[in-house]
Amino acid sequence: MGEDNVLLRVENLKMWHAMRRGLFGGVVYVRAVDGVTFSLAPGEAVSVVGESGSGKTTLGKTILRLHEPTDGKLIFKGRDITHTPEKELMWFKRETGLVQQDPYGAMPSFMTIYRILEEPLIIHKVGTKEERSEMIFKALEEVRLTPVEDFAFKYPHMLSGGQLQRVAIARALILKPSLVVADEPVSMLDASVRVEILTLMRELQEKRGISFIYITHDLSTTRYFSEWIFIMYAGHIVERARTKALLQNPLHPYTRALLAAIPDPDPENRKRFREVPPGEPPSLVNPPPGCRFAPRCPYATERCRREEPPEFEVEPDHFVKCWLYVGAR
């Protein structure tokens, strides 16, 4: 990827949360994100998939600079924003948007939908009152909350979860950002509504050429909505590849375990047991020294337990952090 074709560059990014522990208040660190590297091109959609506690939400928030990274680099449009102070980040905030999991929690209950959408415009001093009103109605139309006059002056509690998530999308897009992070945007919605919301996000993302980071625990939706899949485990990206390549040819033993655990609707499923790796993900306070999946991995060797594997590019654009692939290419 040439430098000119990179919107976001993440280099060895670390985000450790400080946590007090013990009677005398010694500080320990939860290494939620612990050395993540990737680049994102303009207009590309990436799914970040991981289980709870894998660090995927922290990664999303750190990329948006809602946390200040502990270490590593964040470069957006060629500018280093890793440690830029909050008040000099206004331009960056304007370029980015966030859609959260719980739309009810993400909307102030005392504001109308109109006011909720106007808020970011006011903060960033965009347009006159009339221009703003036009932008708000257009945004509602884009997320198909029509007739817009009906929805604009309602309060959040008057809308269904799916409708409210559309408002959240409209709010994330109203400043015409070039990067949007959506953190489990549909996991609280019913199956039939999920597809509707994901389809809408995909349409807007493609139409406007927005880069998109879709954070989810649900691997089965990713194939429909992103070009790339990153698999996270215990603070690391253990595998990343183009969506098709990753699903058809998963390389990391953890990715394989994850895929094997997910059912498709099939009456044969009830006749067999699924192969499941033993144990649980490690503590992020004291992660194991080598590969973090090694304690559960059926192929783990002495080296895996001792030394953290680097990322190997096994096929073009297919990276895996696993010693099994040393010298594979």
Add this chain to the structure above:
Amino acid sequence: MSTALSVRNLRLYFSTRKGVVKAVDNASFDLRKGETLAIVGESGCGKSSLARALIRLLPRNVHTYSGEVLLDGVDVMKLSEEMFRRSVRWRKISMVFQGAQNSLNPVLKVGFQVAEPLMIHFGVSKEEALAEAKRYLRLVGIHESFADRYPFELSGGMKQRAVIAMALITHPEIVILDEPTSALDVITQANIINLLKRLQSEMGLSYIFITHDIALTSELADRVAVMYAGEIVEISDAEEFYRRPRHPYAEKLMASVPTLRTDKKLEFIPGTPPSLINPPPGCRFAPRCPYAFERCLRESPPPYEYKTGSFVRCWLYHEGKR
């Protein structure tokens, strides 16, 4: 296969300030011994209310609670609360509640909580009950030393195992599983499903498995019941259902399920389910149904038995349009 449970015309309505909510309307089905009947539907369709009606754990605002629930030939709906508690709840039918792993009492040891149903419902002594609890913890794959630990010392998956042990310790024949894995990660979920499969075959249990997750139902279901707006709109054998759901709602719901292994075009169902206070007069799905015709909007379709024990509530079948 003999029948473990027969439900006929079960109704559960609630009184609210806005009116009467028909959460379960005229539900009829059979559960065979040793099988799993999955009940799928979206939030608010009445599937959890159906479970609560079966085990008779009801809130105070019940408006109507009627129908027949036959267990070993006895209509347990006719039993007094005291008789029901003594002879049915936990003894014949037990339940794993949604999110139960997070409702364990944080200040009581896990073993004691697993043992509690035996002490309360069977009057077993504490020592005996604790010994039995250890046996059941082993059965669900937890080392018995965990009996002396507190819930916070267990992972999510282990807590869920403990809750399953608690539901089994009273030797029920039927276990209602209400979203037993919904808060768990996929690998842990697969683990729990493996456990439920093993327990079913070892102990000859019958399951009623309630979930919104269609792909997951196929892990356990021998038959599938689909609920929409308080009604069961289809019951089919698993072999039939996952290949060709009959009811238009079931068909559209299936089309909205993303799959990992096959390419398909995902669909969604425009519109929202109707209010359960004033459901539409005809078929409740008609306002959203792409195949609806005049009669669907006017008259509610009765069940159409397309195969013994399998039915669909849809005029398309009655009128031979399908």
